Amino acid sequence: MLSLIGIAVVVLGFMARLNPLLVVTAAALVTGLAGGMGPVEVVATFGKAFKENRYVSVVWVVLPVIGLLERAGLQERAKTLIGGIHAATTGRLLLLYFVFRQITAALGLTSLGGHAQMVRPLIAPMAEAAAESHHGPLPEEARQTVRAHAAAADNIALFFGEDIFIAIASILLIKGFLAQNGILVEPLQLSVWAIPTAICALLIHGTQMMLFDRHLARRIAEGRR
Amino acid sequence: MIGLEVLYVVAGVFFVAIAGLSARDKTNPKRWKNTTFWGLFAVSFLFGSHLPDVVNGLVVLAMVLTAGVFGLGRGAPATTGPEERRASAARLGSRLFLPALAIPFTALTGTFLFKRPQLAGIVDPKQATLVSLILGVFVALAMAMPMLGARPNVPMQEGRRLLDTVGWAAILPQMLAALGAVFAAAGVGTAIGKLASAWLPAGSEFAAVAAYTFGMAIFTMIMGNAFAAFPVMTAGIGLPLIVQRFGGNPAIMGAVGMLSGFCGTLMTPMAANFNIVPAALLELSDRNAVIKAQIPTALLLLLANTVLMYVLVFRS
Numbered sequence: 001m002l003s004l005i006g007i008a009v010v011v012l013g014f015m016a017r018l019n020p021l022l023v024v025t026a027a028a029l030v031t032g033l034a035g036g037m038g039p040v041e042v043v044a045t046f047g048k049a050f051k052e053n054r055y056v057s058v059v060w061v062v063l064p065v066i067g068l069l070e071r072a073g074l075q076e077r078a079k080t081l082i083g084g085i086h087a088a089t090t091g092r093l094l095l096l097y098f099v100f101r102q103i104t105a106a107l108g109l110t111s112l113g114g115h116a117q118m119v120r121p122l123i124a125p126m127a128e129a130a131a132e133s134h135h136g137p138l139p140e141e142a143r144q145t146v147r148a149h150a151a152a153a154d155n156i157a158l159f160f161g162e163d164i165f166i167a168i169a170s171i172l173l174i175k176g177f178l179a180q181n182g183i184l185v186e187p188l189q190l191s192v193w194a195i196p197t198a199i200c201a202l203l204i205h206g207t208q209m210m211l212f213d214r215h216l217a218r219r220i221a222e223g224r225r
Numbered sequence: 226m227i228g229l230e231v232l233y234v235v236a237g238v239f240f241v242a243i244a245g246l247s248a249r250d251k252t253n254p255k256r257w258k259n260t261t262f263w264g265l266f267a268v269s270f271l272f273g274s275h276l277p278d279v280v281n282g283l284v285v286l287a288m289v290l291t292a293g294v295f296g297l298g299r300g301a302p303a304t305t306g307p308e309e310r311r312a313s314a315a316r317l318g319s320r321l322f323l324p325a326l327a328i329p330f331t332a333l334t335g336t337f338l339f340k341r342p343q344l345a346g347i348v349d350p351k352q353a354t355l356v357s358l359i360l361g362v363f364v365a366l367a368m369a370m371p372m373l374g375a376r377p378n379v380p381m382q383e384g385r386r387l388l389d390t391v392g393w394a395a396i397l398p399q400m401l402a403a404l405g406a407v408f409a410a411a412g413v414g415t416a417i418g419k420l421a422s423a424w425l426p427a428g429s430e431f432a433a434v435a436a437y438t439f440g441m442a443i444f445t446m447i448m449g450n451a452f453a454a455f456p457v458m459t460a461g462i463g464l465p466l467i468v469q470r471f472g473g474n475p476a477i478m479g480a481v482g483m484l485s486g487f488c489g490t491l492m493t494p495m496a497a498n499f500n501i502v503p504a505a506l507l508e509l510s511d512r513n514a515v516i517k518a519q520i521p522t523a524l525l526l527l528l529a530n531t532v533l534m535y536v537l538v539f540r541s
Binding site: 001011019020021022028032036037045047052057060063064065067069073074109111112113118122124148155170171174181183185193200205 | 282305325365383396504
């Protein structure tokens with residue numbers, strides 16, 4: 001039970017808004033020591049796990065391309081493209097991206113999106129341009145909300161699309177865990193039951209996106225008064 | 226065979242370049258801290274597989290001290306201003322999208338091609354997508370650099386400009402994955418499972434379902450990862466109560482249970498690569514802005530999952 005102290009460290013550290021790197025490291029050290037490891041063993045366990053998870057950070061190698069294209073006006077071009085389409089509102093645009101992302105994720109094409117490759121260079125500037133073409137120049141606070149929603153659309157569509165694909169990691173994890181407990185299920189039996197939630201996600205977040213345009217208009221109007 | 230080790234060398238060389246460019250940037254008041262931080266990250270990528278675990282751990286601790294205590298700065302590499310960008314965008318038009326779209330396109334094509342028997346053996350099939358994604362970066366650079374007449378150091382400087390906006394958050398997802406491993410080694414999961422089963426109301430089907438779906442979401446928020454929560458909650462609540470006591474369908478329980486965990490992922494800073502990193506990448510002043518945008522959908526969807534599981538799991 002002592003090992004649960006690490007969770008308290010994480011929760012308190014995030015609440016106190018300390019630097020997350022320090023919070024996570026402190027939580028790892030405290031948990032390891034409370035769980036009965038020696039100091040050297042804790043550092044070694046943490047170091048080994050950090051090394052084994054390097055693949056998580058490989059994706060930063062995309063930044064030079066994105067930066068190079070930004071330098072040449074990629075975001076401006078994305079904005080011009082959307083600004084010229086009057087029917088494109090922020091909500092509709094994000095909903096369209098949401099549907100595209102959810103369908104492609106459901107087909108196993110999870111790499112057709114992402115924050116570094118798609119949201120920063122293309123989707124967020126397009127969403128901003130759509131807002132600007134309807135409301136004029138955006139106050140900084142509204143601009144930030146639009147960007148946050150662009151990131152949210154990518155996350156939610158990905159999470160509640162990918163489980164429809166039978167070979168995704170989470171489906172294999174569920175199958176593996178049930179098999180350990182003597183229950184055999186096929187991946188397809190699991191992935192079909194991801195469909196009702198995927199539909200709910202589309203309805204719930206789609207409604208949010210359609211209401212977002214009105215919400216944005218109201219916020220901007222209030223800000224100007 | 227091209228697998229993770231090759232990618233680690235590519236990433237290592239990238240971070241060596243970032244460290245080198247940071248060292249030469251006199252506009253950054255904290256340039257030596259940035260150099261140390263990215264230099265140590267490069268060491269981890271290039272030599273991590275050959276170093277003893279303790280040394281890897283010390284490298285991480287040194288990175289955390291550099292960024293968390295002394296803080297990183299932001300360089301100001303020469304880039305273009307808004308006017309130049311508008312002019313360039315007008316001149317190049319939609320051709321600019323081609324290199325950007327080449328990355329996902331290559332990732333996609335490679336994922337399928339490298340799994341074909343004729344090409345098997347070139348790329349580690351387990352890492353086909355990640356290898357193809359990085360291959361896409363090189364394809365995109367090969368398209369963009371002649372188009373823009375850019376010299377080789379330009380993409381690296383631009384990469385550094387973006388990496389500096391992300392800062393220390395760039396390693397947070399990897400740190401949290403490592404924390405998860407320490408939690409697992411120290412038995413945190415089992416302790417939570419015991420707590421969950423001790424506190425649970427035993428009588429009603431609905432209470433069991435709600436405890437499972439909300440438990441998945443809450444434990445995922447704590448661990449930052451639904452994959453870590455799933456075995457604990459399913460062993461603690463899902464299997465003994467929903468399946469064994471009330472005769473629920475295990476496939477439906479598993480599928481909807483995992484998706485309830487994903488609702489938790491949307492609401493926690495611990496899921497750094499989905500919530501904290503994009504906030505940094507999009508230069509949002511509020512670190513939790515993405516989480517705030519997601520909370521309404523996440524809560525409604527958690528309720529929907531609870532109802533779905535209750536309606537479906539006992540009736541098929």
